[in-house]
Amino acid sequence: MKKILLGTTALIGSAALFAGAANAAETPKITLGGFSNFEAGFTSEDLDTDQRAGAFRTDNVITVRVAGKNDMGMGYGAGIDLEADTSDNADSAGVNAERTFIYVDGKWGKLQGGSDLGVTKTMKIDASSIARATGGVDGDFKYFMNTNAGGTVFATPDLFLDYGSTVLGDESSQAINKVSYYTPRFAGFQAGVSYLFDTTGGDRGQFLSRANDTTGEAQNVILGALNYEGKFSNVGVALGATGEFGNSEDNTYNNLRTWQAGAKFDFMGFSLAGSYGNLGDSLRLKSATSDSSNYFWTVGGAYEVGPFGASVTYLNSEFDNGAGLGHNDFSNLSFGVDYKLAAGLTPYAEVNVVRYDPTGTVNDNDATVVIVGTQLAF
Secondary structure, three states: OHHHHHHHHHHHHHHHHHHOOOOEOOOOEEEEEEEEEEEEEEEEEOOOOOOOOEEEEEEEEEEEEEEEEEOOOOEEEEEEEEEOOOOOOOOOOOOOEEEEEEEEEEOOEEEEEEEOOOHHHHOOOOHHHHOOOOOHHHOOHHHHOOOOOOOOOOOOOOOHHHOOOOOOOOOOOOOOEEEEEEOOOEOOEEEEEEEEEEOOOOOOOOOOOOOOOOOOOEEEEEEEEEEEEEEEOOEEEEEEEEEEEEEEOOOOEOOEEEEEEEEEEEEOOEEEEEEEEEOOOOOOEHHHOOOOOOEEEEEEEEEEEOOEEEEEEEEEEEEEOOOOOOEEEEEEEEEEEEEOOEOOEEEEEEEEEEEEEOOOOOOOEEEEEEEEEEEEEO
């Protein structure tokens, strides 16, 4: 599979570059954009050891997009999402930049490479797809909670590489260097595939390790996705499925095998969405696993009228600790509203009711997180 994928990628890339041998029809255009976000969070939680209830947080990103087209009609470009805060990224997503990529595209599809998101992130569908405010069950609640709750949980609707799972908000493996290919959309359908040499989270940007890891990392990793978009009698329909597949570098660990499927429906301003994801016993010691599955599911509804939007989303997950060791439960019920006060300017408010229940009762953490803020997109 690896040889087939790399061979196909090289063939498409070579064909695209050959087709683009002619001089560019126009100078590539550079577009600057981004967002500035300021919010205040107020938290009431069980694991509170003399901590203050409120805190402010900022998040600022500057995006650079380059796009051009040659005389043969081949598109090409690049993108850089620069961190613009006074601290490191809270999700371990990068110090200087969150994403960097370069691409070529045409009627044959789009080929993209870089320290970038894979197709499991860009093509998935779940309840957070319709969430308002900070993103509901995939939003900012995690920054205002105590993360030392004594057990691994699935706190967002993401597969292995898109969420570190050991702590809330870990995105260190989300933008591992990879190459991705997206087909054109045909009759509503589109497919995508990404390839990574391994799942070492440090292989981003200019850093590469080439290490022969023996701690359960996966190699020759393929990410796959298929989705559909259509409309029937004024009802918008979106369906999607994604998966991760890779071989463990240590035969005492299980291979990487995960999948997620979701759906979204829209009608006259109303939206419904949901998903189910299963991570099985991926990259865990074979001797420590049991028959229980590791999973999450989401469901949500939203309504938008004019500049106003509101949503309610819910996530429930279970992480199995291994044979005879019980499991860790997590849930989040999120309510969000926002209002487009001016072009690009959106004040918002969100309430998250979180239940963090690892094995045993010492580290149980029920929390209510209230967030109010404003984002300016430009």
